[in-house]
Amino acid sequence: MIKLDNPVYTARESFNLCGEGIGSVDFKNRFNVGIDNLCQMEDTYCTEAIAGNLFAIASLPENTNDDFIVAEGITKKEFITLYEYYLRNKEKPGRAIYDLLMVSANEKCPYCGGIGRPKNLDHFLPKAIFPQFSIIPLNLIPSCRDCNMDGKGKSIASVANEQIIHPYLDKDIFFNEQWISAQIKSYDPCSIEYYASPPYNWILTDKERVKTHFHDFELSKRYSIQAAEELSILVYQRKRIMKNMLPVEFRAHLLSFVEAPIFINHWKKIMYHCLSNDEKFCGYAF
């Protein structure tokens, strides 16, 4: 839900840099012969992602043999090796791509809206069943530990509604419009809960997709944990230094956080939005 700029490196640059690191003459030759066609997979990926159709790209069966030839004479195992030994490996030229992608996230995991710090790259389409995209930068998402689903047996979308939000290529509405809300669950002790609330004028698929994203990354639970600490400090202040504030003044104080220059679906912005709209909370004698 945080939009990332497209990677600086193209697929061709990634294939070239990773190819430089390959030691085996046989692998290197096959790789170089197929490179033009391999680069075209980036176009397919891009077109389908922008259209919200990545789910339509066929995956390999989970139990596909390592020696299965995926494209241009390159096997499943070799595609995975390209990532693990020629892109991720700190000793290889391809590592420059890994490092730049990680830096591009500015320490904020795009999947969870920055509550986690990126620890490694996640294959948006997992490399185990989409090995052909293993080193295409557009498929590599800097991700925090809690959000990284690569290899965790993430359930692959089989229909459009089941697709999570793509940080590089998805529609602007997912990043610029509010689709998360919160409500107060109890006043004393005060707690709130978050839920996906896509705008009514969105098409059904987009509504379902944000619900999938919200659910798959367990954002309700994770945001509530973040909010609990913030809320306890706020209530503490309301009881003490802000105890003489009128409800209207307290509401203005809450609204100042809503207007903070952070992205629209940030858990904190949503929390203050919810609190400032709640008459009982603004006037509550804690």
Ligand SMILES: [Zn+2]
């Ligand atoms: Zn995350």
